[in-house]
Amino acid sequence: PLPGAVWFGLAPPSPLCGRSLAHSKMAAPLWGRGLTAAPWTRGAFSWFLPCRRAIQTTAVCHKNRAARVRVGKGDKPVTYEQAHPPHYIAHRKGWLSLHTSNLDGEGGAAECTVEDVFIRKFIYGTFHGCLANEIVLKRRANVLVVCAVFLQRLPPYKFYFLVGYTETLLSFLYKCPVRLEVQTLPERVIYKYL
Amino acid sequence: MAGRWLRHGSWQQVILLSGRCGLWLPGAGKGESSRHCSGSASLQKTEADPGVTEEEIVVPRKKTWDKLAVLQTLASTINRDPTAAHYMFQDDPYLIPRNYFEARLFSLSKESGKNAAKYIVNEFPRFFERDIAEPHIPCLMPENLAPQIEEVSEAALKERIQLRRVKASVDMFDQLLQAGTPLSLETSNRLLDLLCFYGDREPTREDQSEHKEELEVSEAEAPDQRKRKGRSRKTSDFIGPKWRENNNAERIFNLMPERNAHSYCTMIRGMVKHGACVRAHDTYTDLLNDRHTADVYTFNALILAVPEVKENYIERWELVEDLLKHMVQQKVQPNVLTFNAVLKTLRKCGGMGKSISLKILREMKALKIEPSLATFELLLAIFSKFGSMEIIYEVMDEIEGKTFVARDPDDGNFFVSAMRVCLNLKDVELAYRLHKVLETGDNWKLIGDAQQQSLYCAKFFTLLCMMEQLDVVLKWYKELVPSLFYPNAQVMWDLLQALDTANHLEMVPQIWKEIKPLGLTNRPELLEEVLALMAREIHPQETQMSFANCAADIKSIFETRERNQVPLVWTASALGNIAILFSRVGRIREAWNMLELFKKNNRVPSDKVMNEVLTCTKQSNAPDQAVELVKLAAAFTLPTTAKLARRVIEEFELSEEQKKALKDADPQSSDSSDSDSD
Numbered sequence: 001p002l003p004g005a006v007w008f009g010l011a012p013p014s015p016l017c018g019r020s021l022a023h024s025k026m027a028a029p030l031w032g033r034g035l036t037a038a039p040w041t042r043g044a045f046s047w048f049l050p051c052r053r054a055i056q057t058t059a060v061c062h063k064n065r066a067a068r069v070r071v072g073k074g075d076k077p078v079t080y081e082q083a084h085p086p087h088y089i090a091h092r093k094g095w096l097s098l099h100t101s102n103l104d105g106e107g108g109a110a111e112c113t114v115e116d117v118f119i120r121k122f123i124y125g126t127f128h129g130c131l132a133n134e135i136v137l138k139r140r141a142n143v144l145v146v147c148a149v150f151l152q153r154l155p156p157y158k159f160y161f162l163v164g165y166t167e168t169l170l171s172f173l174y175k176c177p178v179r180l181e182v183q184t185l186p187e188r189v190i191y192k193y194l
Numbered sequence: 195m196a197g198r199w200l201r202h203g204s205w206q207q208v209i210l211l212s213g214r215c216g217l218w219l220p221g222a223g224k225g226e227s228s229r230h231c232s233g234s235a236s237l238q239k240t241e242a243d244p245g246v247t248e249e250e251i252v253v254p255r256k257k258t259w260d261k262l263a264v265l266q267t268l269a270s271t272i273n274r275d276p277t278a279a280h281y282m283f284q285d286d287p288y289l290i291p292r293n294y295f296e297a298r299l300f301s302l303s304k305e306s307g308k309n310a311a312k313y314i315v316n317e318f319p320r321f322f323e324r325d326i327a328e329p330h331i332p333c334l335m336p337e338n339l340a341p342q343i344e345e346v347s348e349a350a351l352k353e354r355i356q357l358r359r360v361k362a363s364v365d366m367f368d369q370l371l372q373a374g375t376p377l378s379l380e381t382s383n384r385l386l387d388l389l390c391f392y393g394d395r396e397p398t399r400e401d402q403s404e405h406k407e408e409l410e411v412s413e414a415e416a417p418d419q420r421k422r423k424g425r426s427r428k429t430s431d432f433i434g435p436k437w438r439e440n441n442n443a444e445r446i447f448n449l450m451p452e453r454n455a456h457s458y459c460t461m462i463r464g465m466v467k468h469g470a471c472v473r474a475h476d477t478y479t480d481l482l483n484d485r486h487t488a489d490v491y492t493f494n495a496l497i498l499a500v501p502e503v504k505e506n507y508i509e510r511w512e513l514v515e516d517l518l519k520h521m522v523q524q525k526v527q528p529n530v531l532t533f534n535a536v537l538k539t540l541r542k543c544g545g546m547g548k549s550i551s552l553k554i555l556r557e558m559k560a561l562k563i564e565p566s567l568a569t570f571e572l573l574l575a576i577f578s579k580f581g582s583m584e585i586i587y588e589v590m591d592e593i594e595g596k597t598f599v600a601r602d603p604d605d606g607n608f609f610v611s612a613m614r615v616c617l618n619l620k621d622v623e624l625a626y627r628l629h630k631v632l633e634t635g636d637n638w639k640l641i642g643d644a645q646q647q648s649l650y651c652a653k654f655f656t657l658l659c660m661m662e663q664l665d666v667v668l669k670w671y672k673e674l675v676p677s678l679f680y681p682n683a684q685v686m687w688d689l690l691q692a693l694d695t696a697n698h699l700e701m702v703p704q705i706w707k708e709i710k711p712l713g714l715t716n717r718p719e720l721l722e723e724v725l726a727l728m729a730r731e732i733h734p735q736e737t738q739m740s741f742a743n744c745a746a747d748i749k750s751i752f753e754t755r756e757r758n759q760v761p762l763v764w765t766a767s768a769l770g771n772i773a774i775l776f777s778r779v780g781r782i783r784e785a786w787n788m789l790e791l792f793k794k795n796n797r798v799p800s801d802k803v804m805n806e807v808l809t810c811t812k813q814s815n816a817p818d819q820a821v822e823l824v825k826l827a828a829a830f831t832l833p834t835t836a837k838l839a840r841r842v843i844e845e846f847e848l849s850e851e852q853k854k855a856l857k858d859a860d861p862q863s864s865d866s867s868d869s870d871s872d
Contacts, residue, residue, distance in 0.1 A: 156289050156296075157303040163284065164307025172315045175327035175334045184288040 071194050080191040081133055099139040112139070115174060119146065122170070126162055129153060132188045144170070144178045152184050159184075276677050292711040294648060294680040301644075346373055348381055355381075355388050360396050363388060364442050371449065382446070383456050389443040390464020393436070437470035455486035462488070466495040471502035487524040490532060493517060497535040507544040514539055530566050533558050534602050537572035547576045567593075567640055568602035571611050578615055586615050590627050597635030606642030613653040622661045625654055651679035659688040664696035675708075683717045690723055700737045702728055703744040715751050722768050724748065729771035738779050745775040746784070766797040773803050777810035785810055786819070789826060801834045808841060817846040821855055 068085045069078050084093050097116045101109035116137050123135055127150060136147040146166075150159070163180050170178040260266075279290045282301055291297035315322050319336035327334065341357055343350040346369045354363040367385055370377060447453070447461055458481040465474035478496055481488060488496075496517055504510045514536060521528060536554055540547040551573055558565055570589050577585040589612075598605070609632060616625040632638055641647045651674050658667050667689070675681060681689075686709055693701055706724055714720055725748060728741040749772055752762050773788035785807050792799050804827055811820045820842045827835040839856050842848070848856070 152288055156291075157299050159289060160284075160300045160303040161307040161310075164304035165311045166307075168308045168311035169314065172311070172322050172334050172336070175325065175331055180284075182284045182286060182289065184286050 069194055074193050076194045077188070077190040078192055078194050079133055079188060083191045083194070094136075096134050097137045099137075119144075119170065123148060123166065126166055127154075132185050142176050144174065144176055145181060146170075146178065147181045147183075149183045149185060151188065152186050274677065276673050278677055280677070290676075292676070292680070293713045294644075294682070295713065297680065298644065346370060346375075348375065348377060351377070351381060351385065355384050358388065358392075358397050360388060360392050360394065364446075367446065379450075379452060379454060379457075382450050383454070383460065386443060386447060386457055386460045386464075389441075389446065390460045390467070393464065393468040394441040394443055437465055437468035437473070453484075455481070455488065458484070458486055459488055459492040462492050463495045466499045469502075471499035474499050475503055482520075487526065488520075490521075490526050490529055493521050493526060493528075494531050494535045497532065497539055500539050501542040507542075507546060510539060510543050511546065511550065528561070528563070530558075530563050530569070530601055533563065534566065534568050534572060534604070537569060537576065541572060541576050541579070545580055548580055548582070551576050565592075566601040566605055567598050567608035568604040571604065571608040574608075574611050574615055578618075583615050583619055586612065586619070586624065590624060590631075593631055594627060595631075595634060598637055598640055600640055605640050606646060609641055610646045610650050610653075613650050613657075617653045617657050620657070620661060622657060625657050629654065648679040652682065652685050655681070655685055656688050659685075659692040664692060664698055667692050680712060683714050683720050686712075686714060686720060687723060690727060694727060699727055699731075700733065700740070703740045706744050706747070710747075716762070718762055718765070718768075721748055721751070721762075722765065722771075725768055725771035725775070729774045732778065735779075738775070742775050742779040742781060745772045748772065749788075764791065764795045764797060766792075766799065769795070769797055770800050770803040773799070774806045777806045780810060780813055782810050782814045782816070782819070789823075793826075793829075798830050798832070801832065804832065804834060804838055805841075808838060812845055817842075817848055817852060820846050821848070821852050824856055 064085075066086055069076070069082050081093065089095065097112070099109075099112050100106050101112045119137060120135055123146065124131060127148070130150045130153045132149045132151050138145040138147065154162075159182065163182060167178050167180050278285070280297070280301075282304065283290055283297075289300075291300050315336045316339060319338070322336045325335070339357060341350065341353050341359065341362065343353050346366065348370065351363055351366045351370060354366055363385055367377075443461065443464060447457065450457065458477060462474045462477050462481070465471070465477065474496065478488070478492075497514055500510050500513050500517075504513055518528075518536070521532075533554055537551055540551050540554070543550075555565065555569075555573070558569070570593065573589065574583075574586060577583060600606075609628070612628050613625065616622075616628060632641065641650060655667075655670065655674060658670050662670075671689070686705070689705060690702070693699060693705065702724060709715065709720065709724070725745065728744065732738075733741070748768075752764060752768070769788055769792055773785050776782075776785040776788065789799065789803075789807065804823065808820060808823055811823060824835065824839050824842055827838050832838075842856060843853065
């Protein structure tokens with residue numbers, strides 16, 4: 001299977017079509033230009049030719065890096081949420097943002113998502129340094145419930161000030177009642193060290 | 195097959211076919227039309243008679259429900275959770291307030307956070323104007339607080355009045371007058387309304403500091419306040435801003451080409467609100483001269499102002515009667531606020547208030563005006579001032595089982611005053627009845643603000659501690675704390691006394707565990723009471739252990755003081771009691787530390803303390819410590835030194851040098867004549 005082949009003169013066909021494309025950094029089929037007298041046998045890969053220019057012609061398939069914490073020396077503390085990559089959602093993790101826009105016939109998924117991103121950044125900044133974990137956003141009827149777990153870094157009356165401020169400001173911004181449900185912890189709960 | 199109740203039409207078939215089904219569906223045997231049964235009685239009757247042909251179906255009238263009906267019904271199914279704090283607080287142990295001070299602090303911080311957000315919204319309205327709500331929610335849009343219309347016109351004046359800008363509207367009025375534009379009577383009246391309501395001052399906005407205004411006002415009022423005799427007035431914010439002579443309202447009033455009854459009425463009400471009562475009555479005379487009629491609110495204000503105008507009791511009552519007669523002449527219907535105003539004035543009329551107030555009550559009944567809670571509160575005040583508090587029983591008979599709504603701003607004072615009377619009468623049954631009234635329907639909304647609620651609960655609980663058995667007291671304690679109020683030191687003291695009376699002193703450490711988070715540990719008398727109760731008698735051993743732990747706790751409180759707080763001073767009784775408690779469980783080291791603390795703090799231990807510590811030393815069998823003890827007693831020049839010395843000699847096995855040391859330490863042992871005197 002030769003995808004979109006571009007022939008440059010004498011360039012040979014790709015010798016790698018038979019191989020698997022799993023580790024693609026090494027295996028991207030390349031169409032070389034300026035090859036001289038290369039053998040046309042399949043399976044040969046001309047390493048030794050100088051001044052190669054190549055274009056990527058098949059699909060690139062990098063390693064997955066989404067929402068994963070890479071394994072290190074064992075000194076990096078990691079919470080349960082951070083330790084599990086996204087393929088564990090619905091198996092070992094729940095969702096961070098709960099709304100019905102993704103059901104059949106419902107709209108507004110994009111607006112919901114944009115609002116969620118804004119709210120996460122807003123709360124991260126307002127309660128700076130106090131968030132123990134990611135925020136969970138729940139939309140119920142008209143209400144937006146923001147469930148947050150904070151660290152006990154501020155005295156309680158400061159928490160209440162920020163809670164009142166956040167609730168009112170977000171209500172005005174999104175024109176719906178916003179409620180903040182707060183839990184506090186003395187320290188982050190570490191699941192493991194990576 | 196048996197389980198498929200899918201289609202309505204197949205009801206009968208299914209019932210006939212699948213006789214094996216276990217379900218008995220109500221009305222299933224009656225046929226198809228039972229599905230359409232609307233529940234009205236007529237329809238059911240027609241169905242019940244077999245063979246009756248289709249009669250006229252009476253469709254019941256459609257009931258319209260309030261928008262909030264569902265929520266209200268759901269809310270009525272829930273009782274108050276006595277273990278939770280108020281719902282405005284977050285449900286987290288770190289964030290739940292533990293005493294009254296914290297509760298107020300947290301709720302005020304939350305409120306100030308809301309104000310900060312509103313400030314931001316109003317300062318930068320362009321970010322909040324995207325209206326995605328359907329239908330439109332006006333309260334979630336930024337407010338437009340600046341006046342839009344700039345030119346000098348009546349519309350601009352109206353706008354400024356709407357936005358409650360007092361100074362700006364007065365300026366606009368002056369400009370209009372200079373320009374010569376005629377103003378309609380209505381606009382002038384509205385301007386007068388604004389000025390009289392705010393007393394010619396700017397309304398306090400959230401973004402302005404209230405301090406500056408209070409300072410100015412208090413300076414202006416100091417000379418006036420000294421003129422008022424007898425009344426203990428607090429600072430200016432208690433009575434509101436004062437009415438200055440010839441201020442803008444009066445000036446504009448005099449400048450108006452024509453005035454109607456409304457103008458006079460507003461002026462009178464404004465004057466009374468801000469304390470210029472004599473001028474109010476003069477204005478009323480002007481109103482009568484101009485042959486206008488006043489409205490009921492004006493009469494209420496005038497009646498309230500009577501005690502300022504006349505000093506003599508009889509004259510006051512006569513003036514009130516005069517005003518009421520004018521009301522009748524001008525055909526103005528009184529309302530409940532009128533009668534409450536009359537009662538308020540009667541309160542200041544001395545002894546004759548009692549009989550007249552009953553007459554007022556009868557008038558109210560005759561006019562079919564329901565008395566509000568403020569009426570009852572005023573009745574209680576009038577009667578209890580002059581000794582006869584039994585009227586509360588009749589009041590309770592009146593209000594039992596009724597639900598009240600707020601009709602008078604003073605309704606919130608009723609429950610606190612009634613509970614105060616119950617406490618004075620020491621009647622628990624009455625208090626229970628009052629509490630039941632509070633719990634009927636929506637009456638809890640009339641409890642007043644947070645301070646009044648906590649006063650009510652404190653008085654209730656004090657009465658219970660005095661009169662009821664301990665288990666009832668503890669049940670009510672669990673019920674009321676911490677959801678309704680946080681006890682103060684006095685309440686805790688009463689609770690300890692109740693424990694003492696019931697002879698359940700082993701619960702003192704538990705009560706101590708309640709006292710600590712309440713923040714009452716900076717009250718030395720409470721701490722000493724706790725220690726004294728524990729140390730008074732000897733209890734079984736495990737109680738003693740818990741007492742000793744409690745004592746160690748209290749000791750650490752005395753020693754560790756946080757910054758900003760005045761350190762607690764050790765008293766002799768506190769030290770002594772702690773020492774006794776330690777020695778009773780055999781913690782000799784700590785008891786010894788206490789004795790050393792005596793010396794450091796310049797206090798003298800009592801005999802009981804020394805004896806107890808000696809007993810403890812005996813148990814741990816340390817004769818040199820016993821000798822030390824006697825030496826210490828001698829250093830304090832206690833009268834019991836001789837006795838102690840004798841005890842030591844008798845109970846311990848001493849070596850020779852110890853006996854010699856004893857003899858040296860005790861100055862009186864050489865005098866044989868004095869050795870028995872204590």
